[in-house]
Amino acid sequence: MSENYLYETDVLVIGSGNAGMCAALSARENGADVIVLEKASKKERGGNSAFSAGTMRFAYNGIEDLLKVVPNLTKEEIVNTDFGTYSTEQFIEDLIKVTQSRTDMDLANILANESLNTMVWLRSKEIRFVPIYGRQAFKVNGKFMFWGGLAIKIVGGGSKLIQTLHKSAVEGGIKVFYDAQATSILHNDGGVYGVELKINGKTVRMKSKTVIIASGGFQANTEMRTRYLGPNWELAKIRGTRYNTGDGIRMALDIGARSYGHWSGCHAVGWDFNAPEYGDLAIGDGYQKHSYPFGIMVNATGQRFVDEGEDFRNYTYAKFGKVILEQPGQFAWQIFDQKVVHLLRDEYRIKQVTKVKAKTIEELAQKLDGIDPTGFLEYIKKYNEAVQLEVPFNPNIKDGRGTVGLEVPKTNWANTIDEGPFEAYKVTSGITFTYGGVRINEKSEVINTFEKPISGLYAAGELVGGLFYFNYPGGSGLIAGSVFGRIAGENAAKFAITRTEEVKV
Numbered sequence: 493m494s495e496n497y498l499y500e501t502d503v504l505v506i507g508s509g510n511a512g513m514c515a516a517l518s519a520r521e522n523g524a525d526v527i528v529l530e531k532a533s534k535k536e537r538g539g540n541s542a543f544s545a546g547t548m549r550f551a552y553n554g555i556e557d558l559l560k561v562v563p564n565l566t567k568e569e570i571v572n573t574d575f576g577t578y579s580t581e582q583f584i585e586d587l588i589k590v591t592q593s594r595t596d597m598d599l600a601n602i603l604a605n606e607s608l609n610t611m612v613w614l615r616s617k618e619i620r621f622v623p624i625y626g627r628q629a630f631k632v633n634g635k636f637m638f639w640g641g642l643a644i645k646i647v648g649g650g651s652k653l654i655q656t657l658h659k660s661a662v663e664g665g666i667k668v669f670y671d672a673q674a675t676s677i678l679h680n681d682g683g684v685y686g687v688e689l690k691i692n693g694k695t696v697r698m699k700s701k702t703v704i705i706a707s708g709g710f711q712a713n714t715e716m717r718t719r720y721l722g723p724n725w726e727l728a729k730i731r732g733t734r735y736n737t738g739d740g741i742r743m744a745l746d747i748g749a750r751s752y753g754h755w756s757g758c759h760a761v762g763w764d765f766n767a768p769e770y771g772d773l774a775i776g777d778g779y780q781k782h783s784y785p786f787g788i789m790v791n792a793t794g795q796r797f798v799d800e801g802e803d804f805r806n807y808t809y810a811k812f813g814k815v816i817l818e819q820p821g822q823f824a825w826q827i828f829d830q831k832v833v834h835l836l837r838d839e840y841r842i843k844q845v846t847k848v849k850a851k852t853i854e855e856l857a858q859k860l861d862g863i864d865p866t867g868f869l870e871y872i873k874k875y876n877e878a879v880q881l882e883v884p885f886n887p888n889i890k891d892g893r894g895t896v897g898l899e900v901p902k903t904n905w906a907n908t909i910d911e912g913p914f915e916a917y918k919v920t921s922g923i924t925f926t927y928g929g930v931r932i933n934e935k936s937e938v939i940n941t942f943e944k945p946i947s948g949l950y951a952a953g954e955l956v957g958g959l960f961y962f963n964y965p966g967g968s969g970l971i972a973g974s975v976f977g978r979i980a981g982e983n984a985a986k987f988a989i990t991r992t993e994e995v996k997v
Contacts, residue, residue, distance in 0.1 A: 497686065497699040499667075501527045502988035503981070504687055504700035506674045506740055509539030510650075511953025511973030511980075512706035513657035517617060518981025519704070520664045524988050527698065528661070529672040529689060531707070531735045536773070537654065537670065539708050540732035540925060540954065541970065543771045544650030547624060548974075549642050549967030550607035551580040561611045561644060562621045569623065572634070578641040580604040586641060586965045590807055594754070596958035599976075602934060603959065603968075606975045611644075614974060617660045620647040627837055630887045637888040640804035642967045649776060653970075674739060677703055679747045683947025701988035704950040704980045705938070706973075709926035710738030711758060712770065720755045720928060727822050728813070729763050731777070731922040734770040740955050744930045748940040749949070753957020755928030759964050760813025762789075763922025765823055765846045775844060781919050782809050783836045785905050786887065787828040788875065789919075791819040794857075794868030796875070801894065801904035806966035810924070817921035825860050825918050830911045835887055846918040856914045874898070876908040925969065929957035936980035948991070950984045952976040 502524035505516045516526045530537050552558050554577050555570060583604035587595045615621065623629070624645045629636040646653050661668060671692050678686040678697065686699040710716040712734050718726045745751060767779040784800045785808075791797050798815050802808055816824050828836065840847075850856035853872055857865035878895035885893050885907060895902045930938050930951055937945035953973040960968070 496697065498696040499527060500699040501525045502700065503527070503702050503704060503984045504529065504698055505704045505706060506687065507539060507705070507707035507953065508537050508658070508668060509706065509708065509953060509973065510541035510653060510657070510970055511977040512539075512704070513654070513661060514974045514977030515704045515706055515950070515952050515981035515984070516661055516666050517657065517664065518978040519985040520666055522982050522985035524985035526666045527700070528666060528668045529674050529687065530668060530670050531673045531739070532670065532733065534670045536733065536735070537658070538650070539736060541650045541973070542654045542773060543732040543776055544653070544970060545777045546646030546649035546653055546970070547642055547967040548611060548621070548644055548646065548971050549583070549965060550611050550644070550971055551578055551583045551604050552608060553577050553579060557608055558643070560608070561615060562623065565623070573623065573629070573636040573638070575623070575638050575643050582641060583607065586807070587959070587968070590963035590965055591961040594961040598934060599959050602979070603972055603975050606979070607971050610971065610975045610978055613978060618656050619653060621645065622647050630835065632886065632888050639888055640806035641965065642806055651773065651776065674707070674743065677743045677747055677949065684747070684949045701991045702948045702950065702984040704952065704984050705740040705744055705955060706951065706953040706977060707740030707955060708733070708736035709929065709954040710741060711736055711923045711926050713737040717923070717926070721758055721926070722756060724817055724822060725923070728760065728817055728921045728923045729767050730770045731761070731763060731779070731924045732771040736925070736954070740951070741929050744938055744949065744951065747946065749930045749938050749946060750941050750943070751928065751957065752931035753928045753959070754961040757927040757960070757962055758814070759810045759924040759927070759960070759969070760817070760921050761809050761924065762812055762816055762824070762826070762919040764844070765918040765920045767844075767922065775842065778839045778842045778844070779922065780839055781826055781917050783828070783840060784812070784826050786832040786835050786907070787826055788902070788909065789824045789826050790863065790868060790871065791824050792821050792862050792864065794864045794871050796871070796900045797824070799901055799903055801902045801906060803890070807963070809966065810964035811962060813921040813923065816919060821862055823862060823918060823920050825863060825916045827909055828915045829907070829909050830913065831907050833915055840917065848916050850914050851912045853909065853912070853914060856916060860916060861918065872909055876910055879906045879908050881908070925954040927957065927960045929955040931958060932956050932976070935983040936976050937983065948987060950980040952980040
């Protein structure tokens with residue numbers, strides 16, 4: 493080994509979240525020596541993945557496919573649950589629909605077609621899955637029904653995912669360096685040959701035959717967020733890690749990678765108004781507030797500003813954070829009455845929640861901080877009169893119970909707000925990840941501005957552009973990181989092992 497390099501390896505992975513660790517494990521099982529660089533400390537490792545609820549969207553054609561992922565489903569669960577089906581075609585159609593037909597079809601096809609195989613592969617890495625009862629299915633007429641193409645989550649959520657992937661990595665002989673911030677990718681005319689980085693403030697180099705970037709988007713970089721997403725995005729809360737500051741994207745662009753995707757777009761949700769600036773691993777995704785389809789959201793004028801029942805939560809929550817940020821004061825109140833409070837997700841019951849409760853709607857109006865009480869009460873009267881009570885309410889389907897005559901209609905799950913006590917939750921915008929990044933091909937190779945692969949450079953995870961625009965189908969992020977991480981690791985290993993030429997440095 494040259495004395496100029498701290499270490500030499502076949503595959504060097506930047507980032508130890510879901511995408512990075514899937515890439516590392518895939519490279520290792522394909523015969524490569526692997527080193528992972530993690531910018532954070534061991535305690536804060538895992539990027540955004542560690543903050544995730546662990547929901548996974550994947551294609552399945554019925555219970556037989558689900559049993560490949562959750563083989564311990566009981567007979568009772570199978571009999572009392574309608575899991576439905578979610579074909580690769582439906583997955584692709586959802587990507588096309590929510591991205592307004594802009595999703596990169598090559599990436600979308602790979603994601604959908606490899607999603608089930610990747611879930612089975614994750615299970616082989618000791619990741620365990622369970623149905624998302626409570627969050628994704630309601631019991632109607634004695635039977636649970638799943639909706640929105642999302643039925644399975646990771647046991648223990650994102651934190652357990654990261655813990656398990658790292659455990660598998662250590663057992664497989666993969667080295668992970670913490671407090672290791674990659675600062676540049678080493679490259680020449682022959683391709684990439686390593687990374688320059690700082691470990692505990694000291695600049696060093698590591699040599700490698702391939703590099704996989706999996707260091708997330710730029711959502712935690714205030715300057716980049718405001719420059720690319722636009723005004724007021726510096727005011728948004730960061731749902732996840734404070735370490736995703738766009739370093740990997742910048743390093744790739746510096747050596748000629750093509751920028752790609754929706755650079756002015758991001759995944760942003762309704763997030764508790766008083767949540768901290770960055771994510772809290774102890775709370776995880778508990779600051780989110782995603783039961784709005786069954787209530788209403790009002791802004792400072794006391795008026796609704798979105799169709800809360802436009803579609804299932806899975807297909808609207810990731811775009812409503814942007815709309816909330818555009819409201820006066822960058823906040824909204826979610827309002828529920830007693831007819832629906834039993835449907836609220838568990839995140840509404842944590843201690844760290846900005847909540848008010850009142851016996852009457854008049855009392856509630858006075859408690860809604862920042863809201864015009866007169867405008868609110870006038871609107872509630874108008875809203876209640878507009879609800880189509882003759883249509884049955886059903887939370888498991890798009891029930892068509894809407895409103896008539898309102899400037900902002902509610903398309904499904906409309907209920908009158910008239911049965912106290914009433915509950916209200918104050919939310920702002922919480923940004924999860926940014927949609928802009930670098931372009932990759934079917935091998936997860938990073939593409940340059942001449943539409944050619946950069947030799948030896950791969951990417952996976954949130955810094956890959958082109959998959960999501962404007963919006964996002966719930967559960968797609970983790971599975972995309974796993975699918976393309978696995979592909980990146982496999983191809984990087986094969987390239988490294990067959991790379992016989994000496995890269996001159």
